[in-house]
Amino acid sequence: MDKLSRYEEQAYALLRMVIGFLFACHGAQKIFGLFGELPGEMPPVLLWSAGLIELIGGTLVAIGLFTRWAAFLSSGCMAVGYFLVHQKNHLLPIVNHGELASIYAWVFLYISTRGDGLWSVGQGRGQAPAVSIDVR
DSSP: OGGGGGGHHHHHHHHHHHHHHHHHHHHHHHHHOOSSOOOTTOOHHHHHHHHHIIIIIHHHHHHTSSHHHHHHHHHHHHHHHIIIIITTTOSSHHHHTOHHHHHHHHHHHHHHHHOSOSSOHHHHTTOSOOOOOOOO
16 A cells, blocks of 8 residues: 555645535536525525635635635635534434535645645646655
């Protein structure tokens, strides 16, 4: 398994891009009505504020621009969403259907600590430190 560690930076970049893209899709669903039904019984102000954070934050994380701030805000959005919507029904995410909100909150918190990484717009703009990969 030690041989896989040489791909850590590439795996992180793929994680950042995929999570950001999927999160942006949730925002596009809320703002533009794409990809299926709108969430039921959500006040318009929450629908639009969460939708904008998801769409813009997810896009910024996916492309790797202002990643730390976008991921931190997205993490907070998902934590608030979890406690406002899911946690009131039950303590455990598996029971209250809040697994996705919980996973997004924790993954975005991790991304906020790592930053842009490889294959990011921020790295090309000098916002991310250069990454060296030890190829043994």
